[in-house]
Amino acid sequence: MSAVPNIRRMKIDDLDRIMGLEAELFTDPWSRQSYLFEICTNRFSLPVVMELNKAIIGYAVVWRLYGEFHLATFGIAPDHQGNGWGRYLLEKLLGMADVEKRAILEVRRSNHKAKSLYESFGFREIALRMKYYKNGEDALVMEKRFDQQT
Template identity: 45%
Template sequence: MLIRAMDLDDLDQIVELEQLLFTSAWSRSDFMYEILENQFSFNYVLEIDNEIVGYVGVWLMYEQSQITTIGIVPKYQHQGLGRILMQEMIALASQQGCETMSLEVRISNQKAISLYESLGFETKAIRKGYYQDNHEDAYLMVKGLEGQK
């Protein structure tokens, strides 16, 4: 298993996976912007046997960090890989001096919510109509990172 920085050569696979996993999928240009232009954005892929099986994006913005996207290939889900990616991002944010990590998650996505809660995230607010595809609400979940280093 290898976690490495996402690069432009990965985008065909990442965009295909994003479209498979999410109804409000990021586009190729969204990922290109994150990789090439957003100085706060750090994006990683998870490989097993040279195959990309997951990815994650995080913004590191001074004392705050935010998970922007995370996805695991369906046949690799429920094996703890999402947890591994989240733990790596928590460690990275802590090492960079971030004090909090946040994310938004569909209120219907109980599996993801359970994962985030098990990692210490707490629901702090509801973002009404957050998702463009069906206007579903999202939970804003936040985790304190002090003592995570």
């Protein structure tokens, strides 16, 4: 990790790249319409991209509402995975939490990679949403408390 990435708010112009990454990274990709809503309408939303040498290599959407820092989606480009960028982006995102008492997210039960990353930041399973995903897979709800030592 020699170059320092730039993290900035997502723009409409980023959506072609984001749509490409969504299709590569997720079984149930978010639609362009969903991202437009996050960028233009949802006042609780913080959609961000992470650029390395001016190319988008990661992105995330965070909802900040009612004292909760909700990581709604989060991904790193396949050819940049395993290099510490997921950890880097998550650390920066969590560093943006100020008034929030907790961070929360849902992750597929089978997504061991993401789960292990979240656990290393102090996220713990607090609930299970049965058959949450379209293919019938369960979601683990994970929480990190900012008011407790991990």
